[in-house]
Amino acid sequence: MTDGASNDAFVEFERVQKSYDGETLVVKDLNLSMPKGEFLTMLGPSGSGKTTCLMMLAGFETATHGDIRLGGVSINNIPPHKRGIGMVFQNYALFPHMTIAENLAFPLEVRKLGKAEREQKVKRALDMVEMGDFGGRRPAQLSGGQQQRVALARALVFEPELVLMDEPLGALDKQLREKMQFEITYLAHQLGITTVYVTHDQTEALTMSDRVAVFDDGRIQQLAPPDKLYETPENSFVAQFIGENNTLEGVVKEIKGNTCVIELDGGEVIDAVPVNVSKVGERTRVSIRPERVEYNRDRLHADAHTLKAEVLEFIYMGDIFRTRLRVAGNDEFVIKTRNAPDQVRLKRGQQIEIGWLAEDCRALDA
Amino acid sequence: MLIAPLLLFVVVTFIVPILSMLFRSVENDIVPDTIPGVVTELAEWDGSVGAPPSEQVFRYLYLDLFKASEAKQHTRLGTRLNYEKTGLSSLLRTTGRSLDDVGEEWQDPLEDIDANFKDGAFWYQMMSGTDGEDLLEERRDLWAAMVGESMAGDVGFVPSEQVAQMLPWTTRAYTDFAIWTAIEDEDSVAEEDPWEAVYGALGMDLTNPETVSAIQSYTGPGADALKAAAANVGQLPQTGFREAFAAENEDWLSPDVWATIKLYSSSMTSGYFLNAVDMQLTPDGIEQKPENQQIYTQLFMRTLVMALIITASCVVLGYPVAWLLANLPMRTASILMILVLLPFWTSLLVRTSAWKVLLQQQGVINEILVWLGFVNDADRLILMNNATGTIIAMTHILLPFMILPLYSVMKTIQPSYLRAAKSLGATNWTAFWRVYFPQSVPGIGAGSILVFILAIGYYITPEIVGGTSGVFISNRIAYHISSSLNWGLAAALGSILLVVVLGLYWCYDKIVGIDNVKLGG
Numbered sequence: 001m002t003d004g005a006s007n008d009a010f011v012e013f014e015r016v017q018k019s020y021d022g023e024t025l026v027v028k029d030l031n032l033s034m035p036k037g038e039f040l041t042m043l044g045p046s047g048s049g050k051t052t053c054l055m056m057l058a059g060f061e062t063a064t065h066g067d068i069r070l071g072g073v074s075i076n077n078i079p080p081h082k083r084g085i086g087m088v089f090q091n092y093a094l095f096p097h098m099t100i101a102e103n104l105a106f107p108l109e110v111r112k113l114g115k116a117e118r119e120q121k122v123k124r125a126l127d128m129v130e131m132g133d134f135g136g137r138r139p140a141q142l143s144g145g146q147q148q149r150v151a152l153a154r155a156l157v158f159e160p161e162l163v164l165m166d167e168p169l170g171a172l173d174k175q176l177r178e179k180m181q182f183e184i185t186y187l188a189h190q191l192g193i194t195t196v197y198v199t200h201d202q203t204e205a206l207t208m209s210d211r212v213a214v215f216d217d218g219r220i221q222q223l224a225p226p227d228k229l230y231e232t233p234e235n236s237f238v239a240q241f242i243g244e245n246n247t248l249e250g251v252v253k254e255i256k257g258n259t260c261v262i263e264l265d266g267g268e269v270i271d272a273v274p275v276n277v278s279k280v281g282e283r284t285r286v287s288i289r290p291e292r293v294e295y296n297r298d299r300l301h302a303d304a305h306t307l308k309a310e311v312l313e314f315i316y317m318g319d320i321f322r323t324r325l326r327v328a329g330n331d332e333f334v335i336k337t338r339n340a341p342d343q344v345r346l347k348r349g350q351q352i353e354i355g356w357l358a359e360d361c362r363a364l365d366a
Numbered sequence: 367m368l369i370a371p372l373l374l375f376v377v378v379t380f381i382v383p384i385l386s387m388l389f390r391s392v393e394n395d396i397v398p399d400t401i402p403g404v405v406t407e408l409a410e411w412d413g414s415v416g417a418p419p420s421e422q423v424f425r426y427l428y429l430d431l432f433k434a435s436e437a438k439q440h441t442r443l444g445t446r447l448n449y450e451k452t453g454l455s456s457l458l459r460t461t462g463r464s465l466d467d468v469g470e471e472w473q474d475p476l477e478d479i480d481a482n483f484k485d486g487a488f489w490y491q492m493m494s495g496t497d498g499e500d501l502l503e504e505r506r507d508l509w510a511a512m513v514g515e516s517m518a519g520d521v522g523f524v525p526s527e528q529v530a531q532m533l534p535w536t537t538r539a540y541t542d543f544a545i546w547t548a549i550e551d552e553d554s555v556a557e558e559d560p561w562e563a564v565y566g567a568l569g570m571d572l573t574n575p576e577t578v579s580a581i582q583s584y585t586g587p588g589a590d591a592l593k594a595a596a597a598n599v600g601q602l603p604q605t606g607f608r609e610a611f612a613a614e615n616e617d618w619l620s621p622d623v624w625a626t627i628k629l630y631s632s633s634m635t636s637g638y639f640l641n642a643v644d645m646q647l648t649p650d651g652i653e654q655k656p657e658n659q660q661i662y663t664q665l666f667m668r669t670l671v672m673a674l675i676i677t678a679s680c681v682v683l684g685y686p687v688a689w690l691l692a693n694l695p696m697r698t699a700s701i702l703m704i705l706v707l708l709p710f711w712t713s714l715l716v717r718t719s720a721w722k723v724l725l726q727q728q729g730v731i732n733e734i735l736v737w738l739g740f741v742n743d744a745d746r747l748i749l750m751n752n753a754t755g756t757i758i759a760m761t762h763i764l765l766p767f768m769i770l771p772l773y774s775v776m777k778t779i780q781p782s783y784l785r786a787a788k789s790l791g792a793t794n795w796t797a798f799w800r801v802y803f804p805q806s807v808p809g810i811g812a813g814s815i816l817v818f819i820l821a822i823g824y825y826i827t828p829e830i831v832g833g834t835s836g837v838f839i840s841n842r843i844a845y846h847i848s849s850s851l852n853w854g855l856a857a858a859l860g861s862i863l864l865v866v867v868l869g870l871y872w873c874y875d876k877i878v879g880i881d882n883v884k885l886g887g
Contacts, residue, residue, distance in 0.1 A: 082791075083789075084791070086789070087785075095805075107790035110790065
């Protein structure tokens with residue numbers, strides 16, 4: 001990391017490790033740098049270390065090794081209440097014995113703000129989340145979505161520069177979740193707050209974030225904007241974890257610049273982009289998105305390799321068709337095609353030929 | 367329907383005893399049941415004049431007391447009246463012993479006048495007759511009320527209505543004698559010589575001129591003997607029963623004694639309750655007892671204050687332990703939990719006795735303090751047989767009752783609340799005091815109610831380590847139940863305790879709200 005990049009960074013993790021029992025590392029060698037105003041999501045399966053990272057940033061866990069910096073200052077030894085970081089908890093953690101207004105006034109009170117100023121800020125924060133009329137109620141009298149808004153308002157009311165959110169939408173139903181996803185991103189961008197958001201829901205991560213850090217096994221597997229993450233996964237974990245993905249296994253046969261030829265275990269040959277492979281004879285796992293697979297011969301390059309496939313299942317889903325194929329011994333190969341007037345509707349048992357552009361197929365680690 | 371057996375169990379074992387206790391605290395049947403005649407006659411007497419009651423009252427007193435002493439009930443009456451006025455117990459006991467002598471003052475001259483009066487069979491013949499069934503049943507009911515048994519059975523005697531008209535006192539006395547002899551002694555009435563009281567009663571009748579004139583025209587059995595007696599009234603004692611009682615004990619002429627009997631002659635009394643709050647009922651109304659006899663209000667206050675101190679100590683000591691229990695890792699917490707529960711598995715008596723070993727002046731604590739030089743050997747701390755001992759031992763014994771509800775409430779307070787408070791800028795202390803503590807208050811409430819109510823009625827521990835200045839009202843109640851046998855007072859004290867506890871519970875509900883009490887979940 002250069003000095004220039006370091007000056008730009010607002011939140012930094014530098015070679016951070018965390019172990020609870022002194023033996024196994026939950027977080028292994030974490031390096032992360034966030035500029036001000038960014039909305040960054042930590043995405044990963046449970047146990048991948050993402051929540052631990054958030055807790056270390058908030059100050060509830062201490063890093064076993066490494067340095068965490070906020071605005072250029074190391075915060076390793078700063079207690080949580082002095083970090084000035086807003087946080088939204090998974091279960092909202094609204095204080096049940098206080099009214100909504102009291103909950104919001106709490107961070108202002110401990111900061112010794114005057115009564116008038118407190119009331120004004122509480123009102124503004126509640127209006128911001130459209131909960132202005134609910135100040136006198138208790139948390140238990142609100143619905144899940146309303147509690148969520150209040151928790152958000154409480155984390156923002158003392159105007160922190162950094163807000164952490166720990167799976168805040170986990171308890172909401174799908175529709176409400178989508179609405180809140182939009183509202184949170186809107187607010188974060190409008191207020192220019194730097195946000196670290198933890199979730200295990202990849203759709204949430206893709207739709208909300210500026211950048212997504214995919215966690216697995218205590219490491220960041222890939223840190224990239226959503227489109228890069230989806231379209232150019234850097235390893236097979238990311239490819240599997242983000243979106244739907246078809247996988248075929250084989251050996252590298254030939255590498256020529258930006259493309260390579262892979263011989264699958266069944267003997268078939270396909271084109272791919274070499275990402276994690278460097279020499280001929282290496283085992284690899286190729287990844288291809290279902291919507292990038294083509295079975296209309298006319299749309300493929302003349303010299304493109306094709307595979308024989310048998311249609312096992314055809315599902316009409318309205319906007320798209322989802323077809324399950326048997327390809328090179330893999331029964332779970334899925335393709336998705338747009339419901340367009342000229343689109344062919346496949347039938348079960350039909351034998352077809354499929355192919356793709358070499359750049360859509362990525363040869364990753366085995 | 368499914369809870370019917372439980373309901374029945376609760377009614378039988380809980381509600382009925384409480385009601386019977388409440389009833390016992392106002393019940394006063396013993397006076398009207400033992401001396402019914404006196405009670406009826408005393409209603410006319412005006413105590414404020416300062417004179418003893420009339421001869422008539424003493425006549426009833428004689429016959430009622432004679433019956434009572436035959437049935438050994440006069441001492442019970444004495445005990446009851448002694449609660450209200452000391453000295454009445456011994457007055458009734460000594461008088462009960464000399465009732466025979468009083469009767470003999472009439473018996474001897476009567477037997478001299480006519481030897482037939484010596485003969486039980488003669489008496490039976492004279493008193494027997496027809497139409498006296500109503501009188502027999504009336505006397506039988508009075509007996510039953512006095513001894514608390516039904517007195518049912520064949521008496522083998524029916525009083526003569528004619529003789530009853532002529533000799534009312536004698537007939538009543540003889541009928542009482544007959545019932546007792548036949549039912550309790552299971553003897554034949556005709557073969558037994560009558561009580562001295564019967565002679566006394568005949569003496570009462572013979573003072574009535576109408577009786578004397580009726581005897582002249584009487585022709586039934588024993589007419590000759592009666593006529594001889596009527597003719598020789600002069601040989602009988604010329605003084606009445608008032609003088610006879612006064613001769614036995616001067617106190618019988620004291621209007622105070624009679625005022626007490628009259629005050630407590632109704633079948634319901636407020637006497638026990640007044641006693642329980644250091645008051646007494648006097649002919650002039652309700653007034654405070656003399657300073658040196660006031661113990662119960664002080665004892666109630668002490669019980670309340672000590673129960674509050676014990677509750678407060680339990681909160682102070684139990685809160686941190688409950689907090690640790692709720693926040694330590696599972697393994698450590700369960701070891702700690704065993705330590706908390708350990709006292710539960712030890713006998714209460716053993717634990718209290720252990721405190722005795724620790725607290726006494728030559729005990730472990732004092733020895734250690736002396737050894738360490740904190741306390742001079744000459745003035746060792748007095749930790750036992752006073753309020754300190756009771757508070758220390760009871761705080762220890764009741765501590766689990768505070769810790770367990772606190773723990774179960776704290777267990778439900780998620781750690782994220784504290785984290786949220788800290789992330790919002792609160793220091794550890796502010797986060798605890800503003801966020802954690804208010805949520806644990808229901809646990810404090812539940813624990814406090816539990817400990818306070820258990821403490822206020824505690825008995826064994828204060829009894830063992832409390833000495834005299836560390837005992838509770840319950841020790842006094844136990845004393846009245848098992849030693850002084852003043853159950854009425856014990857019931858009144860118990861009822862007051864019950865009302866106080868309910869009252870405090872009500873206050874608690876008004877101030878804190880019972881909804882805010884949680885035992886868990």
